[in-house]
Amino acid sequence: MNDDPRGGTPAGSSALLGPADVRRMAEQLGVRPTKKLGQNFVHDANTVRRIVGAADLRPDDVVVEVGPGLGSLTLALLPACQRVLAVEIDPVLADRLPRTVADRAPELRDRLTVLHEDALRVTGDQLAGATALVANLPYNVAVPVVLHLLAEVPTLRTALVMVQAEVAERLAAGPGSRVYGVPSVKAAWYADVRRAGTIPRGVFWPVPNVDSGLVALHRRDSPTGVDRDAVFRVVDAAFAQRRKTLRAALAGWAGSAARAERILLAADVPPATRGEQLPVDGFVRIARAERILLAAEVG
Known part of the structure; x- marks a missing residue:
């Protein structure tokens, strides 16, 4: 003691x-x-x-x-x-x-x-x-x-x-x-x-x-350069349909399956990956990639 x-x-x-x-x-x-x-x-x-x-x-x-x-x-x-x-x-x-x-x-x-x-x-x-x-x-x-x-x-x-x-x-x-x-x-x-x-x-x-x-x-230090709530929204979407690939599971979050695939590829995550295979830094990369894509779409 x-x-x-x-x-x-x-x-x-x-x-x-x-x-x-x-x-x-x-x-x-x-x-x-x-x-x-x-x-x-x-x-x-x-x-x-x-x-x-x-x-x-x-x-x-x-x-x-x-x-x-x-x-x-x-x-x-x-x-x-x-x-x-x-x-x-x-x-x-x-x-x-x-x-x-x-x-x-x-x-x-x-x-x-x-x-x-x-x-x-x-x-x-x-x-x-x-x-x-x-x-x-x-x-x-x-x-x-x-x-x-x-x-x-x-x-x-x-x-x-x-x-x-x-x-x-x-x-x-x-x-x-x-x-x-x-x-x-x-x-x-x-x-x-x-x-x-x-x-x-x-x-x-x-x-x-x-x-x-x-x-x-x-x-430990949390990831920087990305909003926590944005990452958590990706996590929630990925596991809402656990058995689906991320391309399918994230379709609603991304707006479409095709857009989800573009985000995943930009994040260096194979679209056929399932959420249960991805560590936290993978979800961080997805949230960052979506933010970059959104900025490009708006611009």
Whole structure:
């Protein structure tokens, strides 16, 4: 665990929540985990320690945690970083989290800021200065949340998120994989993405009916000279009709199949290529080629 640069005392294992603590707190608060909010609370101290270790945090990191719930992961994060910005949509849980930290790790309570917000609506201003994302993400919004935060918070340099195993595969998939698709390409626009391990079902309450996995993302320079939204429109069109060649799949986006072919050839992409075969830089070349062709047509 990282040394505290300010001389604070890290929270010990006794501060972390166990199965009995999680159930007792939920009962006290009248909280019943809901599928709508994707709530599955981690109750295993070894798992949260493993997640924090895998996140490779620095003492000066400002960490965004989405969906802190009852605080299992929050309590493990606080000793390892400068500050935690916890984004919680549930008002009962958002109100309780500061009290939980004050009770179990009072020396660390000043490091916590709770934002009662929807993670899909939280703004970069609210998360200004954040450098890392570490979260057990609600399964039903995991990909949109990751992409939203990468777009909104350019200072995020790393992320380690726990998601449904199937989603982890999609995020980290490379070209040619059967699960390579829109999430894979859009995540690759922002970061290098890799699988970082699996999480057993038994560490959650309630126990989910799906497996979970960890995904690590490390920010890299995004392509320049082309608009991100323009590239993402190409990606969406390419995978909307996954089995079609790009010449056919991009016909609607380009205005016709013939125009799509001209753009693809200008981008040095064979028209018979399928979207699942193309890395993110290929989609970038297509968007650039379309912009050049449009300028020539207008001129």
